[in-house]
């Protein structure tokens with residue numbers, strides 16, 4: 358099919374076997390690419406295995422839009438059975454590796470088995486090699502990126518792990534280009550468990566699109582439209598950090614381990630401070646909305662900021678200085694640790710210390726402690742060992758009610774939105790397909806702008822609409838959602854792009870159905886892999902139900918548990934799932950997943 362390489366590259370690391378397989382037409386039309394390919398491969402091939410064993414597989418997948426000269430299309434998906442949650446795990450990463458993989462003519466790479474010694478995989482079009490990485494092992498992700506670029510040239514796509522992944526820290530990510538990260542639920546740990554330090558990809562071919570000239574023209578029009586948008590100029594000044602002030606004003610800024618939603622020092626680190634300290638910008642390939650803002654950090658080095666990492670490594674742990682939060686973020690990237698889970702883990706330890714549940718005194722906002730903890734977490738040593746499997750496991754260890762303020766869903770730490778007074782966003786976290794992440798549905802802006810405090814069915818319908826577009830389509834296409842979310846880039850462009858790429862007309866209705874197929878298969882995967890999976894896995898942390906915030910304009914508010922139950926029940930009904938949250942046979946069969954229905958029976 359046009360727009361695809363039509364091939365899957367399989368690398369068995371245990372025996373050094375490399376094979377290339379054809380991707381079927383039905384796979385492409387039913388699952389599109391990216392996340393869709395990843396979950397289909399996991400469903401078919403990774404069943405009841407320990408996520409850190411050689412039986413697990415790590416999948417890198419692109420979609421028909423990836424790597425094309427289209428707005429923000431430099432993304433790929435990395436997915437596996439998650440060592441953090443035990444269920445489906447993935448993330449998207451903006452990287453030159455997506456462009457090179459397309460040019461090399463592959464839609465997916467599957468790493469399986471385990472290399473007997475540290476290695477990296479070199480993909481140069483048809484030439485695939487498993488190479489020794491003993492000189493790279495132990496290097497941080499920035500150092501290793503430099504070494505690999507020195508060896509293979511700057512014009513290569515590099516995906517790699519830091520020491521966090523090598524040490525099997527369960528929220529280690531896959532890194533690229535000193536600052537791009539993906540795979541929050543431990544995809545870096547899976548890579549480390551296979552003794553793979555990096556993938557280096559160099560593709561020189563061309564993607565065979567249905568109508569290249571039209572695609573170029575449509576792409577140019579898309580870039581121009583984005584540049585002409587009302588919010589574009591402001592976006593370029595602040596990027597995602599524009600959300601910092603908004604979040605604080607609305608009582609949603611994660612503060613002191615999500616206990617509060619406003620931070621008394623927010624003015625010292627919001628988007629306007631970013632503007633003042635601005636020292637450059639970074640981002641993903643193919644994007645004219647580059648959202649990584651560079652500042653000089655507290656160690657006089659360059660650090661890249663965005664809202665999530667500054668929210669979690671700033672107010673959430675009581676840090677009140679943007680350069681200090683920048684340093685923590687850079688350290689996290691060097692170690693290859695997910696910044697959101699890391700901020701949640703440090704916040705958890707600081708709260709445990711405050712409550713006297715651990716002997717160490719770890720004060721809120723202590724920059725020295727925060728740096729020390731990142732290193733300890735990256736090594737899985739000292740106090741860091743307690744949270745190196747995530748806050749869910751840490752709370753299970755220390756008990757004493759700490760599970761109520763271990764801020765996660767399904768074992769994945771919540772990203773940077775306090776939901777005491779945002780029931781729709783709480784449900785978005787509760788039902789996101791990898792745990793408490795905002796990527797499937799960032800409903801919070803819509804919710805606050807419309808009927809914030811309601812628990813009505815319309816909100817649930819809106820949530821499902823967002824999940825279809827973001828979690829279903831964007832993740833499978835594979836393309837960044839931010840042009841649509843942040844500058845209102847029209848959704849009508851995407852079916853038109855797809856048609857110019859593949860030659861096939863697909864309406865949004867078709868794409869919604871494809872998205873539902875992907876999301877239902879992910880749900881079925883959870884059911885199959887996690888014996889206790891069901892309704893009780895779809896709740897946000899108790900803190901948001903039980904402990905109201907003490908400050909700000911939503912002071913005194915918390916999520917109403919009974920009304921949340923009602924929303925969750927509507928959600929299941931609208932999705933065609935039973936009241937335990939499991940897709941019904943009819944729903945799966947309607948999506949063409951008859952075999953899946955039989956298996957989860």
Ligand code: SF4
Nearest residue numbers: 429640641644648837
């Ligand atoms: S908007 Fe930001 S995250 Fe999205 S593609 Fe551009 S640089 Fe990457």
